[in-house]
Amino acid sequence: MVMHNSKILIFNDDIIASVQKRRLGRRGFLVDHTTEKEEAIKLFEKNSYDFVVANFSILNAQEVLNHITQKKPKQRIIVVSTVEGCTDLNGCNHCLQNHKKHRLMMPNDLQKLDVVLNDFDNFVCSYANSINPF
Numbered sequence: 001m002v003m004h005n006s007k008i009l010i011f012n013d014d015i016i017a018s019v020q021k022r023r024l025g026r027r028g029f030l031v032d033h034t035t036e037k038e039e040a041i042k043l044f045e046k047n048s049y050d051f052v053v054a055n056f057s058i059l060n061a062q063e064v065l066n067h068i069t070q071k072k073p074k075q076r077i078i079v080v081s082t083v084e085g086c087t088d089l090n091g092c093n094h095c096l097q098n099h100k101k102h103r104l105m106m107p108n109d110l111q112k113l114d115v116v117l118n119d120f121d122n123f124v125c126s127y128a129n130s131i132n133p134f
Helices: 014-026 037-046 061-071 092-098 108-118
Strands: 007-011 030-034 051-055 076-081 100-105
Touching: 007 014, 007 037, 014 030, 030 037, 037 061, 051 061, 061 076, 076 108
Parallel strands: 007 030, 007 051, 051 076, 076 100
Antiparallel strands: none
16 A cells, blocks of 8 residues: 655656646645656656656657666556557566556556555556567
C-alpha cells in the first residue's frame, strides 16, 4: 500500500500530465512532470521517485525509459500508451522478471492509475505476454 506523499515523475504531454498532476496532488501525491527528455532525465537523476509514469507514445519515451531502467532497474514504472508495442525489446517476461513495470492503455485504463499506485506490487499487468510474448 502506498503512503501519501509518494513522489511521482510524469513524462507525458502537457494536457494529460497537468490533469494527472492536479488529480494526484489532491490525493496527496507529490508530482513533477515534464514533456522533455533531458528534463525527465535530470529530474530522475536529482530526485528519488516512488513511481515514474511515462507515456510510451510520446517522442523520446523509449530513451527515457531505457535510461531509468539502466540507472535503477527496480524503479516502479507505469507505462501508459495508445499503442500495443512493448517497452522492452526483450519482451514482457524480461520486464516482469527484471523491472517493475506495469502497462495501462489510454484512455480506458487511466482510471486504473489510482489502483496501480495504491497497490503496485500486487497489481497484475493485464498485458503481460499478450502484446509480444517471447
